[in-house]
Each structure stands twice: as structure tokens, then as C-alpha cells.
Amino acid sequence: MADAASRLTALADDLLGTPLPVRIRAWDGSESGPPGAPVVVLRHRRALRRLLWKPGELGLARAWVAGELDIEGDLYEALDLLAGLLWERGADAKDAVHPIRNPALRAAARELLTIAGPFPPPPPPPEELRHRRGVVHTKRRDKKAISHHYDVGNDFYSLVLGPSMVYSCAYFEDADTTLEEAQRAKLDLVCRKLDLKEGMRLLDVGCGWGSMAIHAAREYGVQVTGVTLSTEQAAFARKRIAEEGLTDRIEIRVQDYRDVHDGPYDAISSIGMAEHVGSTRYREYADDLYALLKPGGRLLNHQIARRPERDESAYHIDDFIDRYVFPDGELAPVGRTLATLEEAGFEARDVEVLREHYALTLRQWVANLEARWPEAVRMTSPGRARVWRLYMAASALSFERNRIGVNQILAVKTPEDGASGVRLRPRRWG
Known part of the structure; x- marks a missing residue:
């Protein structure tokens, strides 16, 4: 040719x-x-x-x-x-x-x-999840979707995320802040917004590799229950907790949030998990978390959001993300998330936008991946490593260009007497 x-x-x-x-x-x-x-x-x-x-x-x-x-x-x-x-x-x-x-x-x-050349289409690369039919967001299907994304290998995630093992938006003081410093600042911000005190019970929904649970138990003296659907995450988190000497304060369960029934909790953190819930289940998610909180308890919901469409019926999930990255994941506008939380009974007390912070986070993850590319390929496969590089780089641009955002919503299960317990100037956290 x-x-x-x-x-x-x-x-x-x-x-x-x-x-x-x-x-x-x-x-x-x-x-x-x-x-x-x-x-x-x-x-x-x-x-x-x-x-x-x-x-x-x-x-x-x-x-x-x-x-x-x-x-x-x-x-x-x-x-x-x-x-x-x-x-x-x-x-x-x-x-x-x-x-x-x-x-x-x-x-x-x-x-x-x-x-x-007039040849038939090549088969999809093996990293692609076959397009599935049927009911989305059943417990069984959600577990498989989570496994597809998170059970790639703890060593691979450690390479990309760094020592913090936090797979969500960090919180940067400025562009020179290191990723580790920014992730610690994010975890501490969540703890302060939740107003954690020694002896309180915290439920960490979608606990990942245990970073939030460890920080809350070690720095604030709370009792933490962490739930995840990933067996690899749970094993890694339990090992870290044992090494920190915190097994008496933290329990990690491989459990669907819909199966948690041992409330009430004083506070709930949900960091980068609600994107997996789905629009058809989001009210159920909000209802379940509301029921698990004691009156006056706080929820910190940290979630990626998309821009609203003029015609919401035209919205469709990106094929690449659905088949290669987050099967069955869905993004919603922040207004819809707020409305659903309020419909469940929560009082929304604060919304903080962290869009630029996630762009900085993703660029650092891409840099980590590129700096140790041969290792990343050996740990997974050439195709899987290429998936992660593409989706993280493209996502960084999406946050920078305001095509998607990420928000922390602080919501309270305000008691009947209206005493929310939130300060008059709530941004003075802790």
C-alpha cells in the first residue's frame, strides 16, 4: 500500500x-x-x-x-x-x-x-468485558462488575496510586503538593467534615484498600466498619490494618452495602463508590444509608458528576468506559444526587467542588504508570495497562475542561428538633 x-x-x-x-x-x-x-x-x-x-x-x-x-x-x-x-x-x-x-x-x-482490506472485524481485545443484557445493579452483577475493575491486582494499583492506596480525588493545597500529602489531606478533610470523635462508629462504604478506615481509626479513635465487594481489596486492607495494630478498631467485610444491617452508625463515608450504584438504585442507596445513621449522624458522599444534558433521555454511558473500565457505572448531575439524598430525608449542609483537584490527581497517577510502564505490563497485560493509561489521561482532560466534576456533599440526618449539629460557619472544619 x-x-x-x-x-x-x-x-x-x-x-x-x-x-x-x-x-x-x-x-x-x-x-x-x-x-x-x-x-x-x-x-x-x-x-x-x-x-x-x-x-x-x-x-x-x-x-x-x-x-x-x-x-x-x-x-x-x-x-x-x-x-x-x-x-x-x-x-x-x-x-x-x-x-x-x-x-x-x-x-x-x-x-x-x-x-x-475487506476482512471481517477483528475480535475485541481480551480486556473488553462482553456486553451484557438483563437487569443491571443486582447484587450478583454488581459484584462481578466491581471484580472486573478492582481485582486487577493490588501490586498494579500500588504502582499507580502510590503508598496512600487511595483511589479517589486528592485534595491539593497547591500544584506543588505531593500526591501523598494531598491524599492525606483529603482523608483528613472527610474526617473533619464528619466531625469524628473518639469512640464513634463509622461506616466506610466502598472502603477500598482501607486507607480511610485506617486514617479515621488511627487519627480520630473511631470504630470503623469498612465494606467492599472486592476480595483483593479486603485482603490487602486487612493486612495493612494488622500491620498498623488497628484490628481492634477496624472490621473489613466483603459485603454489599445493601446487606449492612448493624446500625445505627454515628457517621458514614462514601468516597468514590456511589458512581457504581446506578440511577435505578440511587434512591435505595440513599434510603439505606439514611436508615443506618443515628439522628444527627452525618454522611459524606464524595462522587463524580457529569454535566446535565438538555435532553436527559439522550444521555448514554460511554462505550469505552462501560466495556473496559467501569462496567455498569453511571454518572449523574450533582443536582440530581442532592435531590435524591433530600428525598430520602437527608438535609444537605455543604457541597464542595473538587474538579481541578481530580485533574491533578489523575495526571500524577498517569505519571506513576508511565514511569514504571514495563512493570505495569508485567503485572497485568499490555492491553490492561493501555486501558488504564487511556482512561486516566482522558479523564484528566475531562475534569480540566469541565465535562465532568467531582463533589463532596455533607448531609445530615437532622433530628425532629432541627438541631443539625453543624456550625454556623461550617467551612471552618475541626
């Missing part, structure tokens, strides 16, 4: 109606596009076949995970340019890459077939 890159660049320019902002290097060694721009490397013609059969993010993601498509240069710049070209231009841009909706693409598809 002579000069495949030039042919592909010309096709892209015609279809999109604007010059392609990245360079293309094809499997035949040819290269085309603006000098100095990030380079999209097509290592095999299979990448084109994936795009022909699944136009849009899923085809691109499959080619990336399979190693048939790569980026040379600044990954963030390349993703930002591609996002602006395809995903941020609205329905018209999406139609432009869909062969059924765009007649011009049908002609281009015939040209692409001559370049890619």
Missing part, C-alpha cells in the same frame, strides 16, 4: 470539513499531517477495520487497547485535539463518522476498505 497516510489524511479532511489537527503515520512507513503535531501511529490495518465496524470511541478504543493504534508526542494534547474534533462538536460531528447517517461516509468507507 503506497502512501496510506496521505490517503487517510485526505479522507479525514473531506469527511470532517476541516484539516486533521494530528499527523498520521501508517503501517507502510508513510506520514502525513501538520508538522510538529502529535502523531497518531497506525501500526496495522486492523485498526481501520475496527473503525469501520465500530465508528467512534469504541472502535478507536479497541485499536488502542490492541496496540494497533498509538500516540507519539504529548498524549494529553493528542486526546484534546481528537476530542475537540469528534466528541465536542455535537450530534453533527458524531453523524459525520457514522456511515448510516452520513452518505458521504459510505463512499469513504469503500475507499477505506481498499486501504484496510
